[in-house]
Amino acid sequence: MRRATEPPHPNLATRVYWPTVLPTVLPTVLDGAFLKILRNSLVITLAAGLFSLVVLHVVGCGPAGETARTARPNASPGAAGQTVQFVPVPGQSKLDEWVPPWDSSSEGEIHPPTTAPKWIVLTWDGATWDIALSLIDAGKMPHLASVMRRGVFTNLETIQPTESPLVWTTVATGMGPEAHGIQGFIKAQELQTLNTAGDRKVKAVWNILTELEKEVLVVGFHNTFPAERVSGMMISNYLMYRHSFERSFKREAEMVKADSRLVYPVEYLDEVLAYDRSIDTLGFGELNRFADWSADDFEREMKEASQRAVPDRTPFTYLRKAYLFDTINAELAFEFYRRLGPDLLLLHFQSLDWSSHYFLYHHWPAKFAQRKWPAKAFAALNAELPTYQGTIAAFYEYADEWLGRFLSMLDADTGVLILSDHGFEPSPGYDRTGFHDNAPPGIFVASGPGIRSRGRIGNVSVYDVLPTLFTLMNLAVARDWRGQPLSEVVAAPTGTSRIRYVDTYQTPEFAVPQADVPDEVNEELLDQLRSLGYIR
DSSP: OOOOSSOOOGGGSOOOOHHHHHHHHHHHHTOTHHHHHHTSHHHHHHHHHHHHHHHHHHHOOOSTTSOOOOOOOOEEEOGGGOEEESOOOOOOOGGGGOOOSSOOTTTTEEOOOOSSOEEEEEEETTOOHHHHHHHHHTTSOHHHHHHHHHSEEEEEEOOSSOOHHHHHHHHHHSSOHHHHOOOSSBSOTTTOOBOOGGGOOSOOHHHHHHHTTOOEEEESOTTOOSOOOOSEEEEOGGGGGHHHHHHHOOSHHHHHHHHHTTEESGGGHHHHHTTOOOGGGOOHHHHGGGSOOOHHHHHHHHHHHHHSOSSOOOHHHHHHHHHHHHHHHHHHHHHHHHHHOOSEEEEEEOHHHHHHHHHHHHHOGGGGTTOOOOHHHHHHHHHHHHHHTTHHHHHHHHHHHHHHHHHTTOOTTEEEEEEOSOOOEEOSSSSSOEEOTTOOOEEEEEESTTBEEOEEOOOEEGGGHHHHHHHHTTOOEETTSSSOOOTTTBOOOTTOOOOOEESOSOOTTOOOOOOOOOHHHHHHHHHHHHHTTSOO
């Protein structure tokens, strides 16, 4: 799509697939004397074996019970032979052939910019148009439809690997993982330790806005442990795992110190902890909308869950975790947004991702008909269909309800932006039926002051989000960010531009304080990542 005029960035270069390139490169590398050596059949055989190992290393293999997964290209040649990493992956979705069920005659209308715009940014982890649009057509996501009708929407092209900390940190910093330092959930496979905020090398949107004397409210966003010093408030995504903090620390003083890293400023800690609760407190009345249980079925599931060892990987437990994560964070964000009135609210929803990993077969059984799975695998999944076939749709509708609550608080100076880091597609494996290794696009929806009401626009990338948001907030865009403000989104009078630039917001002395993840939390999260297929 057309972006604002500024020197082109190398992140648009064509991707390279090394298994394809190596056969072309090898003859050149092995020219001359080496070629004579290779005429020896034994050496040729060894070289072929080595090449096969390289290809296997690049492509990789999936966990037990799955086929080999698609290669994850994340680099391409840039200017002057430099390698450009983590290139956005072009993608398509149901949106590309979708016709909105409303009158589009108002497209092109401009919502006038205001002098002090504020923004609510809702990050719906794993949301895909392929599911959302069917629900919109059925009238089950009216609030998302209303934002789309008043603003712009498109596919959000993501990067690989599609691990949430990597992608969301890219969105929050405007920089690639090679620059911001968060290249996945864990620091290295052999270390089996989680990345934290202390591993981020550059300023995120909340750091920059704090320096610009703007107020922020950040709730549940990936890699926000320890909570950082901001102008406003930050609630870490690790609040959900506080029960594991309690198992990690035996002395009260250690627990108090750990708790203090969950919230900034710490003066709000007691109020925040009042919202925290265990999944064991969730009752049938709260959860029956997400699965087709009878009250007796639910009580039986609860009893069985209480007797299982920790960690518990069952769908019943992940459903409860997904609901509780989003409910606690949304309730906190709603309360403190009302009280603080920040310039930026950044609120993360996790349930769409978790439910899609576990219940995509139940939502789309026909899409899995050609899978070469054992008959017993199909039988087990089909036995669960009556219970979980509506689970994913219910979580989308739940996210839409919360969107509606926040929309009810908007004034003329406040806009809303809804994003997801990737979409979902049927998995090759039957243990987790939803995956996103091939980088299906996420969603991008925006409406508010300074936005053109244009309907569908061309695809955008995760790198364009922060430059566009800053332009909509009347703030300067950093030239060291990889993306550009979207000219199709940003409204300005004909012949003028609202876009201003600054060289950088980074400073050499910037660093986020380190904080080790408590052992019990680390183990719980690692097991969760294994069960979702992210690590082995």
